Amino acid sequence: MAGTAVLRRLTWAIAEVVDRVGETPRVQSLTFDVPDWPGHLPGQHIDVRLTAEDGYRAQRSYSIATPADGTRVTITVERLEDGEVSSYLTDVLEISDRVELRGPIGGYFVWEPARGGPLGLIGGGSGVAPLMAMLRARVGAGSAVPVRMLCSWRMAEDVIYAAELAAIASEGDGISITHTLTRSAPEGWSGRRGRFDREALSQLTWPPAMEPLTYVCGPTGFVEVVASVLVELGHEPRRILTERFGPTGG
Amino acid sequence: MSFVSRGFRRRQEPDAPSDRVPPGQYVTHDFPVLSAGPTPRIGLDEWRFEIIGQVDKPRGWSWQEFTSLSAEDVTVDIHCVTKWSKLDSRWHGVPVDALLDGAKTSADHVMAHSYGGYTTNLPLEDLTGGRAWIAYEYDGEPLEPEHGGPARLLVPHLYFWKSAKWVRALELRDTDTPGFWEGYGYHNYGDPWREQRYSGD
Numbered sequence: 001m002a003g004t005a006v007l008r009r010l011t012w013a014i015a016e017v018v019d020r021v022g023e024t025p026r027v028q029s030l031t032f033d034v035p036d037w038p039g040h041l042p043g044q045h046i047d048v049r050l051t052a053e054d055g056y057r058a059q060r061s062y063s064i065a066t067p068a069d070g071t072r073v074t075i076t077v078e079r080l081e082d083g084e085v086s087s088y089l090t091d092v093l094e095i096s097d098r099v100e101l102r103g104p105i106g107g108y109f110v111w112e113p114a115r116g117g118p119l120g121l122i123g124g125g126s127g128v129a130p131l132m133a134m135l136r137a138r139v140g141a142g143s144a145v146p147v148r149m150l151c152s153w154r155m156a157e158d159v160i161y162a163a164e165l166a167a168i169a170s171e172g173d174g175i176s177i178t179h180t181l182t183r184s185a186p187e188g189w190s191g192r193r194g195r196f197d198r199e200a201l202s203q204l205t206w207p208p209a210m211e212p213l214t215y216v217c218g219p220t221g222f223v224e225v226v227a228s229v230l231v232e233l234g235h236e237p238r239r240i241l242t243e244r245f246g247p248t249g250g
Numbered sequence: 251m252s253f254v255s256r257g258f259r260r261r262q263e264p265d266a267p268s269d270r271v272p273p274g275q276y277v278t279h280d281f282p283v284l285s286a287g288p289t290p291r292i293g294l295d296e297w298r299f300e301i302i303g304q305v306d307k308p309r310g311w312s313w314q315e316f317t318s319l320s321a322e323d324v325t326v327d328i329h330c331v332t333k334w335s336k337l338d339s340r341w342h343g344v345p346v347d348a349l350l351d352g353a354k355t356s357a358d359h360v361m362a363h364s365y366g367g368y369t370t371n372l373p374l375e376d377l378t379g380g381r382a383w384i385a386y387e388y389d390g391e392p393l394e395p396e397h398g399g400p401a402r403l404l405v406p407h408l409y410f411w412k413s414a415k416w417v418r419a420l421e422l423r424d425t426d427t428p429g430f431w432e433g434y435g436y437h438n439y440g441d442p443w444r445e446q447r448y449s450g451d
Contacts, residue, residue: 009450010435014253047447049274050255058260059274059333084261092257100253105448107434108286220283224396227288237288238367244283 010102012049013037015073017097023076023160027126028090029065031074034101039068042133043110043215043243046073046103050085060085063130063217063243064104067137073103076160078126109215109243113143117213118206121149122196122226124218125158127245131217132161138175139168146174150204152196152222154183178204198229208234217243270327271335272442278334281397286430289395290366290416297400299349299384303361303421306354313400317386319344324383326406328413329442341404343385346377346420357422361429362403362414370414370429371438372405374422381407384417409440409447 019031045063062075079090093099111119111134119138121131128151138147153159159179169177180192180200192200206212214235216226223244230240266277300310311319321344329335360372376382386393386401393399398415405412411431432438437446445451 010448050258051253052259053254054260056260057274058276061332082262087261088255088258097256098253099255105435108430220396224283224289231288237290240288242285242287244285 010105012100012102014098015101017093017095017099018072019074020093020095023162024158026079026090027076027158027160028079029074029076029160030089030093031066031072032099032101034071034073037071037073038104040064040073040104041107041110041112042067042137043130044104044106045130046075046101047105048075048085048089049100049102050088051100058085061105063133065129065132065136067133067140073101076126076129076132109217109241111213111215112137113141113145115213117145117147118210119145119147120205120212120214121147122152122201122205122214122216122218123150124152124222124226125154126160127218127222127243128160129217130243131215134215135168135175139173144174147176148204148206149175149177150196150201151177151179152218153179153181155181156186156189196226198232201226201229202233205230205233205235208236211236211239214240215242216240218245220244266335266337270337272329273445274447275329275333275335275442278336280334281336281339282330282332282334283396284330284332284411285396285415286368287366290364291395292365292400292416294400298418299401300419301349301353301422302419303423304355304357305422309349309353316344316384316401319348321386322383324385324404326404328406328410331409331411331436331440331447335442339406340389341383341385342387342390343383343401343404345380346382346384346403347380349384349420350378353422355422357424359423359426361421361423361427362412362417363419363421364414365416365418368414368416368430370403370412371426371432372408372412373426373439376405376408377420381405407441409437409442411436412440 015032015034018033021029049059051057065076066074077089080086123131294313297313302308327337383404385404403414403417
Protein backbone atom coordinates (compact mmCIF):
# COMPACT_ATOMS: atom_id res chain seq x y z
CA MET A 1 0.00 0.00 0.00
CA ALA A 2 2.97 2.31 -0.33
CA GLY A 3 2.22 5.57 -2.02
CA THR A 4 3.58 6.37 -5.42
CA ALA A 5 2.63 10.01 -5.61
CA VAL A 6 5.40 12.50 -6.10
CA LEU A 7 5.67 14.52 -2.91
CA ARG A 8 5.47 18.09 -4.01
CA ARG A 9 4.60 21.15 -2.02
CA LEU A 10 1.03 22.23 -2.78
CA THR A 11 0.83 25.97 -3.20
CA TRP A 12 -2.30 28.09 -3.64
CA ALA A 13 -2.90 29.22 -7.22
CA ILE A 14 -5.28 31.92 -8.36
CA ALA A 15 -7.48 30.24 -10.93
CA GLU A 16 -9.92 31.87 -13.34
CA VAL A 17 -13.37 30.53 -14.14
CA VAL A 18 -13.45 29.88 -17.88
CA ASP A 19 -16.57 27.76 -18.27
CA ARG A 20 -19.71 26.87 -16.42
CA VAL A 21 -22.25 24.15 -17.26
CA GLY A 22 -25.55 23.73 -15.44
CA GLU A 23 -25.85 19.98 -14.96
CA THR A 24 -29.10 20.09 -12.98
CA PRO A 25 -30.92 22.90 -11.14
CA ARG A 26 -28.70 22.24 -8.10
CA VAL A 27 -25.46 21.09 -9.72
CA GLN A 28 -22.98 22.98 -11.85
CA SER A 29 -19.67 22.09 -13.41
CA LEU A 30 -17.07 24.84 -13.22
CA THR A 31 -13.93 24.84 -15.32
CA PHE A 32 -10.91 26.78 -14.10
CA ASP A 33 -7.74 27.82 -15.84
CA VAL A 34 -5.00 27.18 -13.27
CA PRO A 35 -1.59 28.72 -13.98
CA ASP A 36 1.26 26.19 -13.67
CA TRP A 37 -1.16 23.30 -13.06
CA PRO A 38 1.08 20.19 -12.89
CA GLY A 39 -1.54 17.78 -14.21
CA HIS A 40 -3.46 15.18 -12.24
CA LEU A 41 -4.80 11.66 -12.25
CA PRO A 42 -8.51 10.86 -12.60
CA GLY A 43 -9.95 10.57 -9.08
CA GLN A 44 -7.81 13.26 -7.46
CA HIS A 45 -9.30 16.38 -5.89
CA ILE A 46 -8.55 20.02 -5.20
CA ASP A 47 -9.02 22.31 -2.23
CA VAL A 48 -10.83 25.58 -2.94
CA ARG A 49 -10.29 28.54 -0.61
CA LEU A 50 -12.54 31.59 -0.45
CA THR A 51 -11.57 34.80 1.33
CA ALA A 52 -14.07 37.49 2.37
CA GLU A 53 -13.23 41.20 2.58
CA ASP A 54 -13.07 40.94 6.37
CA GLY A 55 -10.47 38.19 6.08
CA TYR A 56 -12.85 35.32 6.84
CA ARG A 57 -11.81 32.21 4.96
CA ALA A 58 -13.48 28.93 4.10
CA GLN A 59 -12.03 25.87 2.40
CA ARG A 60 -13.63 22.80 0.86
CA SER A 61 -12.49 19.83 -1.22
CA TYR A 62 -13.93 19.00 -4.65
CA SER A 63 -13.19 16.04 -6.87
CA ILE A 64 -11.90 16.82 -10.33
CA ALA A 65 -14.38 15.59 -12.94
CA THR A 66 -12.05 15.64 -15.94
CA PRO A 67 -8.78 13.93 -16.88
CA ALA A 68 -5.61 16.01 -17.22
CA ASP A 69 -6.07 18.70 -19.88
CA GLY A 70 -3.27 21.23 -19.75
CA THR A 71 -4.11 23.97 -17.26
CA ARG A 72 -7.87 23.22 -17.31
CA VAL A 73 -9.51 21.71 -14.24
CA THR A 74 -13.25 21.03 -13.95
CA ILE A 75 -15.13 20.37 -10.73
CA THR A 76 -18.81 19.55 -10.29
CA VAL A 77 -20.45 21.34 -7.38
CA GLU A 78 -23.74 20.42 -5.75
CA ARG A 79 -25.40 23.38 -4.09
CA LEU A 80 -26.07 22.54 -0.45
CA GLU A 81 -28.67 24.60 1.40
CA ASP A 82 -26.36 25.59 4.24
CA GLY A 83 -23.22 25.44 2.16
CA GLU A 84 -21.50 28.79 2.17
CA VAL A 85 -18.83 27.58 -0.24
CA SER A 86 -21.02 25.52 -2.58
CA SER A 87 -23.67 28.25 -2.81
CA TYR A 88 -20.99 30.84 -3.58
CA LEU A 89 -19.54 28.66 -6.33
CA THR A 90 -22.96 27.94 -7.89
CA ASP A 91 -24.76 31.28 -7.33
CA VAL A 92 -22.17 34.05 -7.21
CA LEU A 93 -19.12 33.05 -9.18
CA GLU A 94 -19.12 34.15 -12.82
CA ILE A 95 -16.95 33.56 -15.84
CA SER A 96 -13.61 35.38 -15.43
CA ASP A 97 -13.97 35.52 -11.63
CA ARG A 98 -11.09 34.01 -9.74
CA VAL A 99 -10.72 31.67 -6.78
CA GLU A 100 -7.76 30.26 -4.91
CA LEU A 101 -7.21 26.54 -5.24
CA ARG A 102 -4.49 23.95 -4.79
CA GLY A 103 -3.92 20.37 -5.80
CA PRO A 104 -3.93 17.75 -7.05
CA ILE A 105 -4.60 15.96 -3.76
CA GLY A 106 -4.92 12.24 -3.09
CA GLY A 107 -3.17 9.45 -4.89
CA TYR A 108 -5.02 6.32 -3.83
CA PHE A 109 -8.52 6.74 -5.25
CA VAL A 110 -7.16 7.18 -8.78
CA TRP A 111 -7.43 5.28 -12.02
CA GLU A 112 -5.74 5.64 -15.36
CA PRO A 113 -5.90 3.27 -18.32
CA ALA A 114 -2.54 1.67 -17.43
CA ARG A 115 -4.09 0.31 -14.23
CA GLY A 116 -6.27 -1.97 -16.33
CA GLY A 117 -9.49 -3.61 -15.25
CA PRO A 118 -12.10 -4.80 -15.67
CA LEU A 119 -13.19 -1.51 -14.19
CA GLY A 120 -16.22 -1.03 -11.96
CA LEU A 121 -17.43 2.52 -11.26
CA ILE A 122 -20.25 2.83 -8.73
CA GLY A 123 -21.43 6.31 -7.81
CA GLY A 124 -24.18 7.88 -5.77
CA GLY A 125 -25.32 11.41 -6.67
CA SER A 126 -22.50 13.92 -7.05
CA GLY A 127 -20.14 11.08 -6.06
CA VAL A 128 -20.20 10.27 -9.76
CA ALA A 129 -17.86 13.25 -10.39
CA PRO A 130 -14.47 11.56 -9.82
CA LEU A 131 -15.75 8.43 -11.58
CA MET A 132 -16.57 10.65 -14.57
CA ALA A 133 -12.92 11.71 -14.68
CA MET A 134 -11.96 8.02 -14.88
CA LEU A 135 -14.59 7.25 -17.53
CA ARG A 136 -13.57 10.26 -19.60
CA ALA A 137 -9.92 9.18 -19.35
CA ARG A 138 -10.87 5.68 -20.54
CA VAL A 139 -12.83 7.08 -23.52
CA GLY A 140 -10.30 9.78 -24.34
CA ALA A 141 -7.38 7.35 -24.37
CA GLY A 142 -9.23 4.88 -26.57
CA SER A 143 -8.40 2.27 -23.96
CA ALA A 144 -9.91 -1.20 -24.30
CA VAL A 145 -10.45 -1.70 -20.56
CA PRO A 146 -14.05 -2.90 -20.14
CA VAL A 147 -16.16 -0.74 -17.85
CA ARG A 148 -19.37 -1.28 -15.93
CA MET A 149 -20.62 1.96 -14.46
CA LEU A 150 -23.52 2.10 -12.00
CA CYS A 151 -25.04 5.45 -11.07
CA SER A 152 -27.60 5.95 -8.32
CA TRP A 153 -29.79 9.07 -8.23
CA ARG A 154 -32.84 10.08 -6.27
CA MET A 155 -34.85 11.36 -9.23
CA ALA A 156 -34.41 11.70 -12.99
CA GLU A 157 -33.82 15.46 -12.54
CA ASP A 158 -30.73 14.68 -10.45
CA VAL A 159 -28.82 12.91 -13.22
CA ILE A 160 -25.62 14.79 -14.00
CA TYR A 161 -23.62 14.40 -17.22
CA ALA A 162 -26.82 12.88 -18.64
CA ALA A 163 -26.23 13.56 -22.33
CA GLU A 164 -22.55 12.62 -22.23
CA LEU A 165 -23.22 9.40 -20.35
CA ALA A 166 -25.96 8.51 -22.83
CA ALA A 167 -23.63 9.14 -25.75
CA ILE A 168 -20.84 7.05 -24.25
CA ALA A 169 -23.27 4.23 -23.43
CA SER A 170 -24.69 4.24 -26.95
CA GLU A 171 -21.21 3.84 -28.42
CA GLY A 172 -20.93 0.53 -26.59
CA ASP A 173 -17.20 -0.08 -26.99
CA GLY A 174 -16.95 -2.22 -23.85
CA ILE A 175 -18.66 0.33 -21.62
CA SER A 176 -22.03 -0.27 -20.03
CA ILE A 177 -23.77 2.34 -17.89
CA THR A 178 -26.74 1.57 -15.64
CA HIS A 179 -28.75 4.26 -13.88
CA THR A 180 -31.09 3.66 -11.00
CA LEU A 181 -33.55 6.09 -9.41
CA THR A 182 -34.14 5.53 -5.71
CA ARG A 183 -36.99 7.90 -4.92
CA SER A 184 -39.24 8.35 -7.92
CA ALA A 185 -39.07 7.57 -11.61
CA PRO A 186 -40.97 9.32 -14.40
CA GLU A 187 -43.21 7.46 -16.79
CA GLY A 188 -41.22 5.80 -19.50
CA TRP A 189 -38.04 5.58 -17.39
CA SER A 190 -35.97 2.82 -18.92
CA GLY A 191 -33.40 2.44 -16.18
CA ARG A 192 -33.68 0.65 -12.86
CA ARG A 193 -35.62 1.67 -9.79
CA GLY A 194 -34.59 1.32 -6.17
CA ARG A 195 -31.25 1.16 -4.43
CA PHE A 196 -28.32 -0.92 -5.59
CA ASP A 197 -28.89 -3.79 -3.19
CA ARG A 198 -27.16 -7.14 -3.02
CA GLU A 199 -29.21 -8.63 -5.83
CA ALA A 200 -28.65 -5.68 -8.14
CA LEU A 201 -24.94 -5.52 -7.40
CA SER A 202 -24.47 -9.26 -7.98
CA GLN A 203 -26.17 -8.90 -11.38
CA LEU A 204 -24.59 -5.67 -12.50
CA THR A 205 -20.99 -5.70 -11.26
CA TRP A 206 -18.12 -7.74 -12.65
CA PRO A 207 -17.91 -11.29 -11.32
CA PRO A 208 -15.30 -11.39 -8.50
CA ALA A 209 -13.44 -14.15 -10.38
CA MET A 210 -12.48 -11.58 -13.04
CA GLU A 211 -10.59 -9.66 -10.34
CA PRO A 212 -12.12 -6.31 -11.21
CA LEU A 213 -10.92 -3.00 -9.86
CA THR A 214 -13.92 -1.20 -8.38
CA TYR A 215 -14.23 2.46 -7.36
CA VAL A 216 -17.14 3.48 -5.15
CA CYS A 217 -17.96 7.11 -4.39
CA GLY A 218 -20.95 8.77 -2.81
CA PRO A 219 -22.52 9.60 0.53
CA THR A 220 -21.19 7.60 3.47
CA GLY A 221 -24.24 5.35 3.82
CA PHE A 222 -24.21 4.50 0.11
CA VAL A 223 -20.51 3.67 0.09
CA GLU A 224 -20.71 1.62 3.29
CA VAL A 225 -23.51 -0.55 1.87
CA VAL A 226 -22.06 -0.99 -1.62
CA ALA A 227 -18.51 -1.76 -0.43
CA SER A 228 -19.74 -4.20 2.22
CA VAL A 229 -21.94 -6.05 -0.27
CA LEU A 230 -19.06 -6.29 -2.76
CA VAL A 231 -16.88 -7.89 -0.07
CA GLU A 232 -19.70 -10.31 0.77
CA LEU A 233 -20.03 -11.19 -2.92
CA GLY A 234 -16.38 -12.20 -2.94
CA HIS A 235 -14.58 -9.12 -4.24
CA GLU A 236 -11.04 -8.68 -2.91
CA PRO A 237 -11.24 -5.82 -0.36
CA ARG A 238 -8.01 -4.27 -1.58
CA ARG A 239 -9.45 -3.97 -5.09
CA ILE A 240 -12.39 -1.91 -3.81
CA LEU A 241 -11.42 1.74 -3.51
CA THR A 242 -13.77 4.13 -1.80
CA GLU A 243 -14.31 7.82 -1.35
CA ARG A 244 -17.04 9.00 0.98
CA PHE A 245 -18.82 12.33 1.17
CA GLY A 246 -19.84 13.21 4.69
CA PRO A 247 -23.39 14.51 5.17
CA THR A 248 -22.03 17.92 6.06
CA GLY A 249 -22.36 21.40 4.74
CA GLY A 250 -20.00 22.39 1.99
CA MET B 251 -4.12 39.73 2.67
CA SER B 252 -3.98 40.17 -1.08
CA PHE B 253 -6.63 37.94 -2.60
CA VAL B 254 -10.32 38.55 -1.93
CA SER B 255 -13.11 36.43 -3.42
CA ARG B 256 -15.56 38.85 -5.06
CA GLY B 257 -18.89 38.80 -3.27
CA PHE B 258 -17.95 36.16 -0.72
CA ARG B 259 -18.92 36.68 2.90
CA ARG B 260 -19.45 34.59 5.97
CA ARG B 261 -22.99 33.23 5.88
CA GLN B 262 -23.05 31.34 9.11
CA GLU B 263 -22.22 32.89 12.43
CA PRO B 264 -19.46 30.88 14.01
CA ASP B 265 -20.97 28.46 16.50
CA ALA B 266 -17.70 27.89 18.32
CA PRO B 267 -15.02 30.13 19.77
CA SER B 268 -12.23 30.60 17.26
CA ASP B 269 -9.64 29.20 19.66
CA ARG B 270 -11.35 25.82 19.32
CA VAL B 271 -11.44 25.69 15.52
CA PRO B 272 -8.10 25.45 13.66
CA PRO B 273 -7.52 27.45 10.46
CA GLY B 274 -9.45 26.22 7.41
CA GLN B 275 -11.78 24.03 9.48
CA TYR B 276 -15.55 24.26 10.02
CA VAL B 277 -17.59 22.77 12.82
CA THR B 278 -19.88 19.85 12.06
CA HIS B 279 -22.37 18.15 14.32
CA ASP B 280 -22.42 14.95 12.27
CA PHE B 281 -19.68 12.39 12.40
CA PRO B 282 -18.46 12.01 8.81
CA VAL B 283 -16.44 9.01 7.68
CA LEU B 284 -13.31 8.91 5.56
CA SER B 285 -11.84 5.55 4.59
CA ALA B 286 -9.94 4.34 1.55
CA GLY B 287 -11.66 0.98 1.25
CA PRO B 288 -14.38 -1.27 2.62
CA THR B 289 -14.89 -1.27 6.38
CA PRO B 290 -13.13 -4.31 7.86
CA ARG B 291 -15.28 -6.45 10.16
CA ILE B 292 -13.28 -7.92 13.03
CA GLY B 293 -14.90 -10.36 15.43
CA LEU B 294 -14.18 -9.67 19.07
CA ASP B 295 -13.03 -13.28 19.57
CA GLU B 296 -10.29 -12.84 16.95
CA TRP B 297 -9.39 -9.25 17.88
CA ARG B 298 -5.98 -8.62 19.41
CA PHE B 299 -4.02 -5.48 20.13
CA GLU B 300 -0.24 -5.56 20.31
CA ILE B 301 2.82 -3.44 21.05
CA ILE B 302 5.58 -4.69 18.76
CA GLY B 303 8.91 -3.63 17.23
CA GLN B 304 11.76 -2.04 19.19
CA VAL B 305 10.58 -3.00 22.64
CA ASP B 306 12.16 -5.27 25.25
CA LYS B 307 9.09 -7.48 25.47
CA PRO B 308 6.30 -7.36 22.91
CA ARG B 309 2.93 -7.35 24.59
CA GLY B 310 -0.56 -8.13 23.44
CA TRP B 311 -4.13 -8.30 24.69
CA SER B 312 -7.27 -10.18 23.71
CA TRP B 313 -10.52 -8.20 23.64
CA GLN B 314 -11.44 -9.45 27.09
CA GLU B 315 -8.01 -8.63 28.50
CA PHE B 316 -7.98 -5.22 26.85
CA THR B 317 -11.39 -4.14 28.05
CA SER B 318 -10.45 -5.24 31.58
CA LEU B 319 -7.66 -2.65 31.64
CA SER B 320 -8.27 0.60 33.46
CA ALA B 321 -9.86 2.98 30.96
CA GLU B 322 -10.71 6.69 30.89
CA ASP B 323 -13.55 8.86 29.66
CA VAL B 324 -12.17 11.62 27.49
CA THR B 325 -13.95 14.55 25.86
CA VAL B 326 -11.93 16.08 23.05
CA ASP B 327 -12.16 18.13 19.86
CA ILE B 328 -11.25 16.27 16.68
CA HIS B 329 -10.13 17.75 13.36
CA CYS B 330 -10.27 15.96 10.00
CA VAL B 331 -8.00 17.04 7.15
CA THR B 332 -11.10 17.10 4.92
CA LYS B 333 -12.00 20.30 6.83
CA TRP B 334 -14.56 19.26 9.43
CA SER B 335 -13.99 19.62 13.15
CA LYS B 336 -16.16 18.07 15.80
CA LEU B 337 -16.12 19.59 19.26
CA ASP B 338 -16.56 17.80 22.57
CA SER B 339 -16.57 14.27 21.16
CA ARG B 340 -16.82 11.72 23.97
CA TRP B 341 -14.69 8.59 24.02
CA HIS B 342 -13.79 5.78 26.37
CA GLY B 343 -10.50 3.96 26.06
CA VAL B 344 -7.16 2.92 27.47
CA PRO B 345 -4.40 5.54 27.65
CA VAL B 346 -1.42 4.58 25.50
CA ASP B 347 0.75 5.55 28.49
CA ALA B 348 -0.70 2.59 30.39
CA LEU B 349 -0.09 0.19 27.49
CA LEU B 350 3.56 1.26 27.31
CA ASP B 351 4.07 1.36 31.08
CA GLY B 352 7.33 -0.35 31.99
CA ALA B 353 8.31 -1.03 28.36
CA LYS B 354 11.97 -0.45 27.56
CA THR B 355 12.50 0.96 24.10
CA SER B 356 15.04 2.93 22.12
CA ALA B 357 12.37 3.96 19.61
CA ASP B 358 11.42 7.53 18.73
CA HIS B 359 8.79 6.64 16.16
CA VAL B 360 5.64 4.58 15.90
CA MET B 361 3.82 2.99 13.01
CA ALA B 362 0.20 2.24 13.83
CA HIS B 363 -1.11 -0.81 11.96
CA SER B 364 -4.77 -1.53 11.34
CA TYR B 365 -6.90 -4.48 10.36
CA GLY B 366 -7.44 -4.04 6.62
CA GLY B 367 -3.88 -2.84 6.02
CA TYR B 368 -4.04 0.87 6.91
CA THR B 369 -0.96 2.42 8.52
CA THR B 370 -0.02 5.82 9.89
CA ASN B 371 3.23 7.09 11.43
CA LEU B 372 3.65 9.28 14.50
CA PRO B 373 6.41 10.37 16.86
CA LEU B 374 6.35 8.23 19.99
CA GLU B 375 6.24 11.32 22.18
CA ASP B 376 2.88 12.29 20.65
CA LEU B 377 1.40 9.03 21.92
CA THR B 378 2.55 9.56 25.50
CA GLY B 379 1.96 12.15 28.19
CA GLY B 380 -1.80 11.66 28.33
CA ARG B 381 -2.35 12.66 24.69
CA ALA B 382 -3.40 9.34 23.09
CA TRP B 383 -5.75 6.46 23.75
CA ILE B 384 -6.94 3.21 22.23
CA ALA B 385 -10.65 3.99 22.26
CA TYR B 386 -13.43 1.41 22.05
CA GLU B 387 -16.51 3.43 22.96
CA TYR B 388 -17.90 6.58 21.37
CA ASP B 389 -20.64 8.63 23.01
CA GLY B 390 -21.31 5.86 25.51
CA GLU B 391 -21.76 3.12 22.90
CA PRO B 392 -19.44 0.48 21.43
CA LEU B 393 -17.45 2.08 18.61
CA GLU B 394 -19.18 1.41 15.27
CA PRO B 395 -17.10 -0.40 12.61
CA GLU B 396 -17.39 2.53 10.18
CA HIS B 397 -15.85 4.80 12.81
CA GLY B 398 -13.03 2.35 13.54
CA GLY B 399 -14.49 -0.25 15.86
CA PRO B 400 -13.80 -2.50 17.64
CA ALA B 401 -11.05 -0.05 18.64
CA ARG B 402 -9.20 2.87 17.16
CA LEU B 403 -6.25 4.99 18.04
CA LEU B 404 -7.30 8.41 19.34
CA VAL B 405 -4.72 11.20 19.00
CA PRO B 406 -6.92 14.29 18.99
CA HIS B 407 -4.14 16.89 18.81
CA LEU B 408 -3.24 15.72 15.28
CA TYR B 409 -5.42 15.55 12.14
CA PHE B 410 -7.76 12.63 12.51
CA TRP B 411 -6.18 10.37 9.86
CA LYS B 412 -3.46 9.81 12.48
CA SER B 413 -6.13 8.29 14.76
CA ALA B 414 -5.98 4.94 12.97
CA LYS B 415 -9.29 3.10 12.75
CA TRP B 416 -9.43 -0.67 13.38
CA VAL B 417 -6.03 -0.46 15.05
CA ARG B 418 -4.33 -3.79 15.76
CA ALA B 419 -0.74 -2.84 16.69
CA LEU B 420 1.62 -0.03 17.57
CA GLU B 421 5.04 -0.80 16.14
CA LEU B 422 7.86 1.04 17.94
CA ARG B 423 10.57 2.03 15.48
CA ASP B 424 14.00 3.66 15.47
CA THR B 425 13.34 5.20 12.07
CA ASP B 426 10.41 7.16 10.66
CA THR B 427 8.71 6.00 7.47
CA PRO B 428 5.50 7.33 5.93
CA GLY B 429 2.24 5.54 6.58
CA PHE B 430 -0.62 5.17 4.11
CA TRP B 431 -1.83 8.74 3.56
CA GLU B 432 1.59 10.19 4.37
CA GLY B 433 2.90 8.23 1.37
CA TYR B 434 0.30 9.91 -0.83
CA GLY B 435 1.42 13.42 -0.01
CA TYR B 436 -0.34 14.13 3.27
CA HIS B 437 1.78 15.81 5.94
CA ASN B 438 4.16 13.63 7.92
CA TYR B 439 3.15 15.16 11.26
CA GLY B 440 -0.30 16.74 10.74
CA ASP B 441 -0.74 19.49 13.33
CA PRO B 442 -4.14 21.12 12.64
CA TRP B 443 -3.18 24.34 14.40
CA ARG B 444 -0.30 24.79 11.97
CA GLU B 445 -2.55 23.60 9.13
CA GLN B 446 -0.14 20.82 8.19
CA ARG B 447 -2.46 19.13 5.71
CA TYR B 448 -0.07 18.19 2.95
CA SER B 449 3.63 17.59 2.53
CA GLY B 450 5.41 20.93 2.66
CA ASP B 451 2.66 22.78 4.59
